[in-house]
Amino acid sequence: MKAFALLVTVACCASIPLAAQNLPPAMNFDSAANPLTLPDDVYLGEVGGVATNSRGDIFVYTRTGHPTLSMATARPFAHGGSRLFQFDRSGKFTREIGQGLYGFLFAAQVRVDPQDNLWVVDEMSGMVIKFDPQGRVALLLGRKPESVNNPPRAGGAGGGAEGGAGGRGRAPGAGADQDVFNRPTDVAWDSQGNIFVADGRGNARIAKFSKDGVFVKSWGQKGNAPGQFADVDSIVVDALGNVYAADAGNGRIQVFDNNGTYQREIGNVGNAQAICITPGSNQVMFVSNSNPPNDLDKAGEIYKMRLDGTMVGKFGRAGKLLKEFGSVSAIDCRTEATLYIGEVGNFRVQKLTMR
Amino acid sequence: MVLMVGTVIAQQKATITGVPDIPFTSVANFLKLPAGEYLGESVAVATDSKGNTYVYHRRDTTRLFQFDRNGTFVKEIGKGYYGFEFAHSVRVDKDDNIWTVDEGTNLVTKFSPEGKVLMVVGRRPPAIDGPVVFPAGPNKPAEKYILCRPTDVGWDPQGNIFISDGYCNNRVVKYDKAGRFVAQAGSEKAGTALGEFNLPHGLQVDERGNVWVADRTNNRYQVLDNNLKPIKEITNLGTGWTLCISPGPHQYVFHSNSNPNGNPPGSWDTTGEIYKTELDGTVIGKFGKPGKVAPGFQVVHMLDCRNPSEIVLGEIESWRVQKYVFQSGASSRTAAR
Numbered sequence: 001m002k003a004f005a006l007l008v009t010v011a012c013c014a015s016i017p018l019a020a021q022n023l024p025p026a027m028n029f030d031s032a033a034n035p036l037t038l039p040d041d042v043y044l045g046e047v048g049g050v051a052t053n054s055r056g057d058i059f060v061y062t063r064t065g066h067p068t069l070s071m072a073t074a075r076p077f078a079h080g081g082s083r084l085f086q087f088d089r090s091g092k093f094t095r096e097i098g099q100g101l102y103g104f105l106f107a108a109q110v111r112v113d114p115q116d117n118l119w120v121v122d123e124m125s126g127m128v129i130k131f132d133p134q135g136r137v138a139l140l141l142g143r144k145p146e147s148v149n150n151p152p153r154a155g156g157a158g159g160g161a162e163g164g165a166g167g168r169g170r171a172p173g174a175g176a177d178q179d180v181f182n183r184p185t186d187v188a189w190d191s192q193g194n195i196f197v198a199d200g201r202g203n204a205r206i207a208k209f210s211k212d213g214v215f216v217k218s219w220g221q222k223g224n225a226p227g228q229f230a231d232v233d234s235i236v237v238d239a240l241g242n243v244y245a246a247d248a249g250n251g252r253i254q255v256f257d258n259n260g261t262y263q264r265e266i267g268n269v270g271n272a273q274a275i276c277i278t279p280g281s282n283q284v285m286f287v288s289n290s291n292p293p294n295d296l297d298k299a300g301e302i303y304k305m306r307l308d309g310t311m312v313g314k315f316g317r318a319g320k321l322l323k324e325f326g327s328v329s330a331i332d333c334r335t336e337a338t339l340y341i342g343e344v345g346n347f348r349v350q351k352l353t354m355r
Numbered sequence: 356m357v358l359m360v361g362t363v364i365a366q367q368k369a370t371i372t373g374v375p376d377i378p379f380t381s382v383a384n385f386l387k388l389p390a391g392e393y394l395g396e397s398v399a400v401a402t403d404s405k406g407n408t409y410v411y412h413r414r415d416t417t418r419l420f421q422f423d424r425n426g427t428f429v430k431e432i433g434k435g436y437y438g439f440e441f442a443h444s445v446r447v448d449k450d451d452n453i454w455t456v457d458e459g460t461n462l463v464t465k466f467s468p469e470g471k472v473l474m475v476v477g478r479r480p481p482a483i484d485g486p487v488v489f490p491a492g493p494n495k496p497a498e499k500y501i502l503c504r505p506t507d508v509g510w511d512p513q514g515n516i517f518i519s520d521g522y523c524n525n526r527v528v529k530y531d532k533a534g535r536f537v538a539q540a541g542s543e544k545a546g547t548a549l550g551e552f553n554l555p556h557g558l559q560v561d562e563r564g565n566v567w568v569a570d571r572t573n574n575r576y577q578v579l580d581n582n583l584k585p586i587k588e589i590t591n592l593g594t595g596w597t598l599c600i601s602p603g604p605h606q607y608v609f610h611s612n613s614n615p616n617g618n619p620p621g622s623w624d625t626t627g628e629i630y631k632t633e634l635d636g637t638v639i640g641k642f643g644k645p646g647k648v649a650p651g652f653q654v655v656h657m658l659d660c661r662n663p664s665e666i667v668l669g670e671i672e673s674w675r676v677q678k679y680v681f682q683s684g685a686s687s688r689t690a691a692r
Contacts, residue, residue: 040430043472045437046479064437066482081482106483124483148486183483293478294501296535320474320534347437347475 024311035351047342048107056089075147103127173204173222266309276331291318369593381650400669411445477502519558540583557597569595
């Protein structure tokens, strides 16, 4: 049966001209007018991540200011710059989590695992932070660079993390056999709880850890060949444990098995800055072809596709109005019908209802 | 110790002569701050249709305060907001939305009257890029959706958005009301021809949709049509720091030949006055002069003239906002025109 389905898929796609594949049907959707109720004195900045848990609570990890650098200390130290907010399922503000936390500098992503733990990825501190559902720090991957290099080192991240050039004789972007990240962007888990970190925009690799945070392996380096990345911008794992890594700079999503063996690539996805996969069976994937922050006049749409890469439909475009998207950085898709979209450009979260 | 030295801008004495003085009174202690609150450099001030006053000022961080029509503090808007770093302008549109122009984050933000973010134009340079080296050399090419130290914002009656941009671009940009780029005049390069700018520092749009620009380092104002084609320049009112245009069927323009930062020797004798003109350029009168003590000016940076008989103005170097009320004789004389 499975082989038959695969055969049908291949036959179907091979018979459709490429141009038609680039024009998936437009999908209808609505965007709620004010999905989040912000208290006075709480503002969203650039949204790195948005995610929901099993109860419908909404978490937003956002850049609320720039890290402050200390002057005339032994070295310049960076503090602050991002905050993590929780809202209930109606969008009412519940609380702030991790206020003043050491690693909150430049919000990259937030995800919720199947046990409702909260995972935050910070691109500048290089930290992947697991909170338990009560908001306590439960596991840490990475280490925040002690200080910021000024002037910045060539090729280094703003946080001064090393390893971008490969280090220790490794290929550029290959990183080290450790949880030393250089501009990590995302995190995902398989059904056993193994952790996959997208690392990221300084390194160009995927790092796998056991559920207890023991390093297992990493793969990938800078480049455009199979198994190489321009950047690793977003990562999801399907129910079978396959790893889908958005490689926006190469206009593709690469698929690996659970051990990092290259399987295939999904092309025609443009600037894939954010991907999401629905839970359960019959999984589908949403991919944002995000417009770059300096251009509102190209891209910006979100694709819905099957895991084999077949396009189901597309919706939205770049812009500032409701139902338009400004450099999407995050998609939450607990169901196919309701999506939460985080935007860098418009300092907001949209709640979409697909029709 | 000098922390940061900006470009030294030569200040020009106005060439116009024989302009009558407009008599006025200054409202003492116009804004009443709660105990423990302070204004910083009060570079930006605007009023809404209900008489509220907004002050966007440089303090510990850049902050936006709201006061009621009596000058009583109401609330702070945008506390801890990502788009606030170094204030430059605040303006209120016809629907009472509050727009901030932040020269530090390169962002123009539209807030609802309740203080919620409705739209953002531009992008703050991301912190992940690390500390910024003080720029040297030629400006980078201007981009449609990236601003570079923007200075001011205005709207035409259709809601199109006009931004003067700024200290490291030298252009005026038009966006439609949805925030999409339409056109620009000027570029990243400074120039002296009509339609070119050297530090476009203030901007407003009149009811006909013409765009008025304070072209500061060129010591002039320029008037552009709605598609940003230049119409004329005004060169006799000194250095064009900023301007406001009163609403309604008979509009007036107020132009500030502000005294320069640092109060260089002799500058108090040659600068600091504000001119009131008709849209056709006829100069009606002038008022004000530099001074540390009110009603003197210390580098007027923004004017609000929602009511052309009452000017609210923000100053850089005295960390205060003043309200000038024109005496009735002057009002009736100008109203009779």
